[in-house]
Amino acid sequence: MPEKLILPAELKVCATCSYWDGERRVDGELKLVVVDDCCEGQCLVTETAKSGLHPMQAERACLWEDLEPDSDTKAA
Numbered sequence: 752m753p754e755k756l757i758l759p760a761e762l763k764v765c766a767t768c769s770y771w772d773g774e775r776r777v778d779g780e781l782k783l784v785v786v787d788d789c790c791e792g793q794c795l796v797t798e799t800a801k802s803g804l805h806p807m808q809a810e811r812a813c814l815w816e817d818l819e820p821d822s823d824t825k826a827a
Contacts, residue, residue: 753787756804760784760818766803769816770795773803777818784818 758767760782765771767784773792776785790803796814807815 753789756786756788758784758786763807763815764803765792765794765801765805765807766790767818768794768807769818770814771801771803773801775803782819 758764760767760777762784766773766775766786771792771794773790774787775790775792777783778785786803788804791800792803793799794801797810797812807813
């Protein structure tokens, strides 16, 4: 069984990007992302396979976007 990694959502790796569609669990309240240590997924920007731990600084075409949901703007 692969080991699990707990990452702060602010860490700029593929697993914490909203454009990465790999297997992960996100705790919105604690702002943590849980992934397998050998997780793989697809980058929706570059349309290539990426490790969840791939650092965004290594990519020139990276459009890393925080997993933080858009703020709710409610009309009064």
